[in-house]
Amino acid sequence: MIEIKNVSKNFPGKNKAINELNLTIPDGKIVGFLGPNGAGKSTTIKMMTGILPIDKGSITLNGYNIEKNALEAKKIFGYVPDQPDMFLRLKGIEYLNFIGDIFEIPKEIRQERIETLTKQFNIYNALDDYIQTYSHGMRQKIIVTGVLIHDPDIWILDEPLTGLDPKSAYMLKEMMREHADKGNTVFFSSHGLEVVEQLCDEVAIINKGELIFHGNKQEIREQFQSDQSLEELFLELTSDE
Amino acid sequence: MSKTWVVMKTMLKMQYSKAGKSNSQIWLYVIAGLFFVPLLFFYIGIINNLVEALYNVLQPLGQDSLILGLLFLGIHMLLFLISFITVLSAFYFAEDIESFIPFPLHSYQVLLGKAANPFLYLYLTASAVFLPAFFFYGAISGANILYYLYGIIMFVLLPIIPFTIAAILLMLVMRFVNIAKNKDRSKVIAGIFSLAFIILINVLVRLNTNSGDLINNLAVFVQEKDGLLRMITSYYPPAFFSTMGLTEASSFSGFLFLLAVIVISAAAFFLFIWLGQLLYLKGVLGIGAGNKRKSSQKKIKKQIAARPVWLSYMLKELRIIFRTPTFFMQCVVQSLFGPVFLLIILMLDSGDLTGFMNMFSKKESMLILFIATSVLVGSNAASISSISREGKSWPANLFLPLDPKQIFFSKIAAAWSLNLIVIALVLAICVFLFQLPMDMILIWLILILITSWLSSILGTYLDLLQPKLNWTDEQEVFKTRFIGLIALIIQVGIFGVLVLILWNIDAIQGLYTSSFVLFIVIVIATFVMSKLLSKKIKQNEHQHI
Numbered sequence A: 001m002i003e004i005k006n007v008s009k010n011f012p013g014k015n016k017a018i019n020e021l022n023l024t025i026p027d028g029k030i031v032g033f034l035g036p037n038g039a040g041k042s043t044t045i046k047m048m049t050g051i052l053p054i055d056k057g058s059i060t061l062n063g064y065n066i067e068k069n070a071l072e073a074k075k076i077f078g079y080v081p082d083q084p085d086m087f088l089r090l091k092g093i094e095y096l097n098f099i100g101d102i103f104e105i106p107k108e109i110r111q112e113r114i115e116t117l118t119k120q121f122n123i124y125n126a127l128d129d130y131i132q133t134y135s136h137g138m139r140q141k142i143i144v145t146g147v148l149i150h151d152p153d154i155w156i157l158d159e160p161l162t163g164l165d166p167k168s169a170y171m172l173k174e175m176m177r178e179h180a181d182k183g184n185t186v187f188f189s190s191h192g193l194e195v196v197e198q199l200c201d202e203v204a205i206i207n208k209g210e211l212i213f214h215g216n217k218q219e220i221r222e223q224f225q226s227d228q229s230l231e232e233l234f235l236e237l238t239s240d241e
Numbered sequence B: 001m002s003k004t005w006v007v008m009k010t011m012l013k014m015q016y017s018k019a020g021k022s023n024s025q026i027w028l029y030v031i032a033g034l035f036f037v038p039l040l041f042f043y044i045g046i047i048n049n050l051v052e053a054l055y056n057v058l059q060p061l062g063q064d065s066l067i068l069g070l071l072f073l074g075i076h077m078l079l080f081l082i083s084f085i086t087v088l089s090a091f092y093f094a095e096d097i098e099s100f101i102p103f104p105l106h107s108y109q110v111l112l113g114k115a116a117n118p119f120l121y122l123y124l125t126a127s128a129v130f131l132p133a134f135f136f137y138g139a140i141s142g143a144n145i146l147y148y149l150y151g152i153i154m155f156v157l158l159p160i161i162p163f164t165i166a167a168i169l170l171m172l173v174m175r176f177v178n179i180a181k182n183k184d185r186s187k188v189i190a191g192i193f194s195l196a197f198i199i200l201i202n203v204l205v206r207l208n209t210n211s212g213d214l215i216n217n218l219a220v221f222v223q224e225k226d227g228l229l230r231m232i233t234s235y236y237p238p239a240f241f242s243t244m245g246l247t248e249a250s251s252f253s254g255f256l257f258l259l260a261v262i263v264i265s266a267a268a269f270f271l272f273i274w275l276g277q278l279l280y281l282k283g284v285l286g287i288g289a290g291n292k293r294k295s296s297q298k299k300i301k302k303q304i305a306a307r308p309v310w311l312s313y314m315l316k317e318l319r320i321i322f323r324t325p326t327f328f329m330q331c332v333v334q335s336l337f338g339p340v341f342l343l344i345i346l347m348l349d350s351g352d353l354t355g356f357m358n359m360f361s362k363k364e365s366m367l368i369l370f371i372a373t374s375v376l377v378g379s380n381a382a383s384i385s386s387i388s389r390e391g392k393s394w395p396a397n398l399f400l401p402l403d404p405k406q407i408f409f410s411k412i413a414a415a416w417s418l419n420l421i422v423i424a425l426v427l428a429i430c431v432f433l434f435q436l437p438m439d440m441i442l443i444w445l446i447l448i449l450i451t452s453w454l455s456s457i458l459g460t461y462l463d464l465l466q467p468k469l470n471w472t473d474e475q476e477v478f479k480t481r482f483i484g485l486i487a488l489i490i491q492v493g494i495f496g497v498l499v500l501i502l503w504n505i506d507a508i509q510g511l512y513t514s515s516f517v518l519f520i521v522i523v524i525a526t527f528v529m530s531k532l533l534s535k536k537i538k539q540n541e542h543q544h545i
């Protein structure tokens, strides 16, 4: 479970990038995070993962405060950043080993998970190449693999499906479903409304740093008393008028 | 032409952008400025005196043109060396070219855009070296307005010729090296080649100046007016034409010489454009960055191994340094360049170095050895790039469950272990060439190993104060940052004073006592420095960058 309480964030020259955000992401559900470009999705996620300092408010992951119990909190989530261009001078296998060392995964488990996951994602043959030579989608897959080998309770994914081929996207969606069904937390941002509609149990919509909607599909219908598609709803909620 | 201008401006902006930099560390620049201003006055004073003294000696002999001749020769040489380094980095190390290729630009426009940064450096150097001497000479010789007019024109043209020579040389070499079809490897080879080239030039100059003919020739050349000028510029017409243009500024022949300079510069410019399109653009595109191999399943299984976190992290740091050409050049090759260079000069001058240090007492030898090696260790770029090297990978340090202390420890350890290479080299020199006594070598080794740790902390600390993470090209981590200089000034400043004091206090005698004092001070400094760093980490400073 992720609890975001009264969180605000300012950037130099950009006040209120996030303004008094309250959001609880429950266990056992897939929660989609929507919003126009620049709405504050990545900023929120970066505060959740300890990358950005929180100006005001608090965020806890399974009860661990990301600022006060940073190490404990960081051990229980896996994060896929929106731009996967990291560690380009390492080989794929070296990156996975590095992650394995940090999360202290025993060698045998590591070996088995790396092999099955990378074969599923069809990047096994590229493991001995530098990440620099990977395509965008391959880079994303290696980072997703890195998350999966330490099998964290909470998944935090920033636009994980952008750039994946249909087969890999399908696989990742299946994995997300499975993971949530086991009672874990899955939180991901996306611009793909169909995906969100088809996959998510709950939807949170943010615009200009403020949460403007949070609820399940049932609540969407109730609140708007219509059979509006998510697309229509999204456009209506985020329009400037 | 306006498009060319836009390309040049954009390329410069990308390199000197202030995006993401906080203004809170302005004091770093203030300190650098405080060091700089008195030096500037001192420097201008020296130039003035030098020009005046030379003029007073040479003018009665009718050889005053020699001053300008030397000036032009010297500035061309200097600009050549700077071109060499900046062209290498701008044309071959920087990766910004790829973002310009898709635009509808002529290749000469891209080429000129790339040349913008080297030229900026060249003009800065030329203003610092050429302009003061030029004005002082004009004042002393009572030159007329044409002298100044011609001089300004020549100043504008000054960088073109040395730049073209350096660029063409490099483009030829790179064309040859690129046969390897591997960008990373070619970069490293070219980098090492150019350092070797600088050493070679030095060796050649040293070998030539020893010849006895010089005196005989001198006597002949002094006889005629401007004879010395002719002698020193006989191999290099641009310097001769430039000088004559200025000294004869008042007559028509001066104008002809100026014309010659303009024509040669223009020719050089077009030669650069022509050869650049031919050699550079065709060569630099289409070289693969990494090497792709098929991997066997067995090999991958073998590569999976569990390591302690600190080791795994340090290994990652070292891998990245050794695999990134810019980092490899800055952090490994360049730190070796100093000792190798010094060694070659020493060998040339005295041949046999056994007992070279015998002229000093044991205490003095130790102090010399210590301060010299702490300069080497302190100038290593690995520590001052500890954080900046990460670039876009930095957030991973924040979202992975890593203890910040662990991160910094591993980074410092990586910088420290790179220093081991230099230390090993100096150790070999001490044992085999200088043949220093064993106890001295051992004590020095202990001292320098701790000092190396100290300077690794210091550099990392400074980098933490103002890291450069938003680079698009590794070059930016080192360029346009004074941090390396500041780290060196702090460390060498402190130890320099300490060594001077120890050297002059007669109460502290002998190898052991003086080494012990050094040891105590280094340990205390290391302790203080690591406390300072821990404090910054406790304040979560690493998250706020």
Ligand SMILES: Nc1ncnc2c1ncn2[C@@H]1O[C@H](COP(=O)(O)OP(=O)(O)OP(=O)(O)O)[C@@H](O)[C@H]1O
Residues within 6 Å of the ligand: A011, A012, A014, A017, A035, A036, A037, A038, A039, A040, A041, A042, A043, A044, A082
């Ligand atoms: N480092 C920064 N400095 C200044 N402003 C920033 C910084 N990072 C983000 N912002 C601003 O904060 C706002 C939110 O950005 P954020 O990246 O969270 O948007 P997003 O919802 O993820 O958008 P997208 O859908 O394009 O990924 C934007 O207005 C952006 O300009």
Ligand SMILES: [Mg+2]
Residues within 6 Å of the ligand: A041, A042, A043, A082, A158
């Ligand atoms: Mg985003």
